[in-house]
Amino acid sequence: MNHDRAVSRERWNARYRKGDVTWADEPVEFVVRSISGIPPGRALDLGCGPGRHAIYLAAQGWRVCGVDFSEESITIARERDRCRGARVEWVTSDVLDLEMPAGAYRLILISYLHIPHSELVRLISRCEHALERGGRLIVVGHDVANIREGTGRPRHKDVAYTTQLIADALSRCTVVHAARRSRPPDHGTSPVHPVDSSEPGSAAPRLQIDTEVIVVRDAAGYRRAPDSLRSGSC
Numbered sequence: 001m002n003h004d005r006a007v008s009r010e011r012w013n014a015r016y017r018k019g020d021v022t023w024a025d026e027p028v029e030f031v032v033r034s035i036s037g038i039p040p041g042r043a044l045d046l047g048c049g050p051g052r053h054a055i056y057l058a059a060q061g062w063r064v065c066g067v068d069f070s071e072e073s074i075t076i077a078r079e080r081d082r083c084r085g086a087r088v089e090w091v092t093s094d095v096l097d098l099e100m101p102a103g104a105y106r107l108i109l110i111s112y113l114h115i116p117h118s119e120l121v122r123l124i125s126r127c128e129h130a131l132e133r134g135g136r137l138i139v140v141g142h143d144v145a146n147i148r149e150g151t152g153r154p155r156h157k158d159v160a161y162t163t164q165l166i167a168d169a170l171s172r173c174t175v176v177h178a179a180r181r182s183r184p185p186d187h188g189t190s191p192v193h194p195v196d197s198s199e200p201g202s203a204a205p206r207l208q209i210d211t212e213v214i215v216v217r218d219a220a221g222y223r224r225a226p227d228s229l230r231s232g233s234c
């Protein structure tokens with residue numbers, strides 16, 4: 001692990017020690033919708049934090065590995081999982097150092113893993129190789145628009161997402177969903193709303209603006225994303 005990531009890991013450990021976890025325990029609705037109907041197989045949750053998605057997936061019958069470089073988050077996740085039946089394999093590792101066997105996973109999830117763009121691009125490229133045929137990569141996190149128009153962290157554009165960034169990181173898979181969505185801040189189960197539906201000038205509290213992308217490794221083998229989707233249209 002390089003110096004910057006070691007520093008970042010210590011910051012995350014300190015946050016977890018202080019109990020500074022500002023997001024919900026429940027899985028994000030987009031993740032729940034995106035896996036609905038997929039027959040369970042092997043799944044990888046990269047930057048799993050305290051494990052809300054990994055634990056949810058395991059409860060749906062998936063064989064899940066949750067990975068995070070923060071020992072503190074893995075301890076919390078393990079404990080939560082133990083209370084619910086201890087089904088997830090928890091791994092303390094930097095996601096960029098993780099061995100990902102080729103063609104091994106039906107599902108890979110990256111949720112709110114805000115790392116520098118060059119690292120995210122490298123990670124996504126490795127995920128493409130690790131998907132089985134027909135397998136899906138689901139990416140969700142704060143959109144760059146969230147910095148000016150939304151609410152919550154992170155506040156730096158060099159770690160915020162865009163659909164374009166993720167589509168451009170792909171060389172082998174197909175984008176089947178790419179959107180920017182606003183929703184109430186991540187502390188509950190409220191429904192999502194398309195960004196364009198908000199009333200101009202309304203006094204409503206600020207929404208959280210997310211990037212959502214679903215990528216599929218085509219059943220017939222690798223294929224490039226169509227240009228219309230690679231441009232990150234919302």
Ligand SMILES: C[S@@+](CC[C@H](N)C(=O)[O-])C[C@H]1O[C@@H](n2cnc3c(N)ncnc32)[C@H](O)[C@@H]1O
Pocket residue numbers: 005008009012023046047048049050051052053067068069070073093094095096110111112113114115
């Ligand atoms: C905002 S939390 C999101 C947790 C979880 N994915 C969720 O949606 O609830 C981001 C997590 O990414 C982890 N993380 C950040 N950079 C990482 C890296 N390079 N390798 C592994 N984990 C990392 C942090 O420790 C933290 O737990």
